[in-house]
Amino acid sequence: MPVPPFTPPATIGGFPVTALLAARAGRCACAGADPATGAPLLLKLGSPGDALLGGLRHPHLAAVLAAGEEHGQPWSALAWVAGRPLRAVLADGVPPQVQALAWMAQLLAALACLHGAGIVHRDITPANLLITPDGQLVVTDFGLAARAGQGGSAAGTPAYMAPEQMRGAPADARADLYAAGVVLFQLLTGRLPFEGNAGAVVQQVLAAAPAAPPAPSHRHPALGCRFDGVLARALARDPGQRFQSASQFAAAISEIAAA
Known part of the structure; x- marks a missing residue:
C-alpha cells in the first residue's frame, strides 16, 4: 500500500x-x-x-x-540561514586549501562556543554545515545535541562518529572534535579516512587491533605530509589522546598554516 x-x-x-x-x-x-x-x-x-x-x-x-x-x-x-550544504560543495571537488582552513577555523570557533555552554552537537558532518552566499560556514541541525556527558546512544552519522559514540557511551566535546577532524580530512583530500558502507566504517573504527587512521597524505599524495600529525591526533581512538578543546585544535592548524 x-x-x-x-x-x-x-x-x-x-x-x-x-x-x-x-x-x-x-x-x-x-x-x-x-x-x-x-x-x-x-x-x-x-x-x-x-x-x-x-x-x-x-x-x-x-x-x-x-x-x-x-x-x-x-x-x-x-x-533562516541561506546557504549550500558543505556536502554539496565537496561534491564539486576539493576547495582551495586557504578556503578549507578558513572554514575549519569557523567550525572550531562555533564548537568552542557550543562546548563552552556545556553542549555537544554529536552530528558534525558536511550535511549539517552550510556555506552562505558570502562564503561563511554555519553549523546547523542540533537535533542530536546533548549536555556533555549525557545522551549516551549510538546515534549519529557513522563516517563521522567517534569510537566512544559508536559504542553508545555519553559523548563529550572530544567526540565533536573527532568529527571535525573527519571534516578537515575531507576538506583537504576529498575523501574520508574510513570508507565503505556504514557497517564497514564501524568495523574499521572499532577494529580489535588498535590502528591509526590512514594519513591524509596517503589519501591525497599531492597534499604532502604536513597535516598528517594534526589529523592523527584529531582522529585518535582514545579521547585522551585527541585535542582536548576546539581552541587547541584551531591553534595546531594555525601553526601549520603559518609555517
Whole structure:
C-alpha cells in the first residue's frame, strides 16, 4: 500500500508554516515566517536537541529563536540561514586549501562556543554545515545535541562518529572534535579516512587491533605530509589522546598554516 504524503501542520509553535522541506519518521522541517516581522524561519518538529541552544548566539551557529513542546512533541524555530550544504560543495571537488582552513577555523570557533555552554552537537558532518552566499560556514541541525556527558546512544552519522559514540557511551566535546577532524580530512583530500558502507566504517573504527587512521597524505599524495600529525591526533581512538578543546585544535592548524 502506498504511504500517504506527509501533511505538515498549519503552524508550529504558533508560527505559520509556508512549505514542507523534509519529513521522516514523525519529524519534519518546514519553512515558516515570523508573523511579527516577516522574517523567514526554519520550523522543526521532533528535534529535541535544538532547545538546548536557546539564547546561545554565535556568527557560525544557526540561532535557535524559540523552542517548546506541542502535543507531546518538541518544536523549534530557527533563524533562516541561506546557504549550500558543505556536502554539496565537496561534491564539486576539493576547495582551495586557504578556503578549507578558513572554514575549519569557523567550525572550531562555533564548537568552542557550543562546548563552552556545556553542549555537544554529536552530528558534525558536511550535511549539517552550510556555506552562505558570502562564503561563511554555519553549523546547523542540533537535533542530536546533548549536555556533555549525557545522551549516551549510538546515534549519529557513522563516517563521522567517534569510537566512544559508536559504542553508545555519553559523548563529550572530544567526540565533536573527532568529527571535525573527519571534516578537515575531507576538506583537504576529498575523501574520508574510513570508507565503505556504514557497517564497514564501524568495523574499521572499532577494529580489535588498535590502528591509526590512514594519513591524509596517503589519501591525497599531492597534499604532502604536513597535516598528517594534526589529523592523527584529531582522529585518535582514545579521547585522551585527541585535542582536548576546539581552541587547541584551531591553534595546531594555525601553526601549520603559518609555517
